[in-house]
Amino acid sequence: MPDSDLRLTFLQLVQRCDNATISRPPTEFNSPSEFDDEVLVPLYLSSSPSSKDHQIVIGLLRPVIIEQLKTENEQSRLGNKQELWDLDIDTASSKPRVSFAGWVDTPSKRTTAMKELCERWRDSGVFPDVCGPKKWRAELYPVYKDPFGPHDHPKDDSNESNFAFDMERSACALFGVVTYGVHMTIYQEIETDMSKELKIWVPTRAKTKPTWPGYLDNTVAGGIPSGMGVFESLVKECMEEASITADVVRKYTRCVGSISYFFRTSAGWLQPEIEYVYDMPIPSDTDPIQFTLKPLDGEVECFELLDQSTVMDKMRAGKFKANCALVLIDLFIRLGYITPDNEPEYMKIITRLHGRFEYEKW
Numbered sequence: 001m002p003d004s005d006l007r008l009t010f011l012q013l014v015q016r017c018d019n020a021t022i023s024r025p026p027t028e029f030n031s032p033s034e035f036d037d038e039v040l041v042p043l044y045l046s047s048s049p050s051s052k053d054h055q056i057v058i059g060l061l062r063p064v065i066i067e068q069l070k071t072e073n074e075q076s077r078l079g080n081k082q083e084l085w086d087l088d089i090d091t092a093s094s095k096p097r098v099s100f101a102g103w104v105d106t107p108s109k110r111t112t113a114m115k116e117l118c119e120r121w122r123d124s125g126v127f128p129d130v131c132g133p134k135k136w137r138a139e140l141y142p143v144y145k146d147p148f149g150p151h152d153h154p155k156d157d158s159n160e161s162n163f164a165f166d167m168e169r170s171a172c173a174l175f176g177v178v179t180y181g182v183h184m185t186i187y188q189e190i191e192t193d194m195s196k197e198l199k200i201w202v203p204t205r206a207k208t209k210p211t212w213p214g215y216l217d218n219t220v221a222g223g224i225p226s227g228m229g230v231f232e233s234l235v236k237e238c239m240e241e242a243s244i245t246a247d248v249v250r251k252y253t254r255c256v257g258s259i260s261y262f263f264r265t266s267a268g269w270l271q272p273e274i275e276y277v278y279d280m281p282i283p284s285d286t287d288p289i290q291f292t293l294k295p296l297d298g299e300v301e302c303f304e305l306l307d308q309s310t311v312m313d314k315m316r317a318g319k320f321k322a323n324c325a326l327v328l329i330d331l332f333i334r335l336g337y338i339t340p341d342n343e344p345e346y347m348k349i350i351t352r353l354h355g356r357f358e359y360e361k362w
């Protein structure tokens with residue numbers, strides 16, 4: 001749980017979330033970590049040199065995962081099954097790499113193979129802190145060839161699209177693949193004679209949540225499930241988490257950008273993420289009852305309408321889920337509450353909110 005004695009700066013809040021690096025040595029942007037010495041091996045989409053997917057990197061693998069994949073191949077050989085992984089990691093003359101075996105050459109084959117693997121790891125308890133029964137989400141996330149490319153999901157089994165395959169949400173951190181979500185802030189700005197007062201709807205996460213239980217969150221937030229568009233994912237989350245109807249969301253919501261960060265968990269798992277950011281400013285001339293939020297699906301304990309200074313104090317005390325603090329910092333910058341005149345680390349914050357995960361070095 002958060003430390004009530006903390007007093008974090010905005011840049012420190014960003015660094016807490018964007019805390020992973022694949023370059024050496026650590027710099028002012030990434031504090032030394034017990035995992036800095038781990039050699040991360042890129043996960044490629046194809047092992048076939050003749051395939052145009054041969055040089056596409058989709059994830060990063062820690063040493064413990066490499067060892068598990070070796071075990072998987074050994075078990076496949078003992079069972080007279082095709083090996084799932086091509087492991088080129090012991091060749092001194094080339095850069096280590098892991099890829100799907102040559103026979104796993106379409107999105108459907110990769111999805112099927114990953115489904116069997118992840119469910120088996122869940123049932124056997126290989127990585128219980130990540131994809132064990134208590135962490136299992138039973139939700140598929142898409143993996144894309146280009147993490148900054150289109151979110152397509154063709155109905156045919158084509159290798160021509162950006163879509164590579166689907167996999168269980170909870171297991172994504174094991175393979176270091178980029179995941180995606182939506183975050184929305186519902187707020188109101190009240191004009192006075194001398195200034196503006198900003199108030200934000202802030203939920204408290206249920207203590208039963210598998211991740212970050214009891215922390216504060218953005219007004220509405222959630223992952224983008226496979227096959228669903230970005231905005232439609234937001235519409236779904238608004239009703240499920242906050243009882244906001246689709247017609248209200250479609251009328252008053254606006255897309256305002258995105259944030260991206262490379263998060264490493266306290267256990268060392270890699271979670272590069274892109275969050276699409278939305279605002280819902282409450283108009284002064286509308287019935288406020290339609291913007292009164294109520295928990296619906298049990299993922300939120302309660303909603304509070306908090307003023308800007310209270311939100312900032314709770315952020316600096318570490319009471320918000322790490323990535324939610326970043327979304328709020330982005331909001332305060334866009335609304336003019338954090339500026340170059342009142343924040344000496346303004347440019348460092350701005351650039352860190354839109355990172356590329358050092359993707360070119362994967």
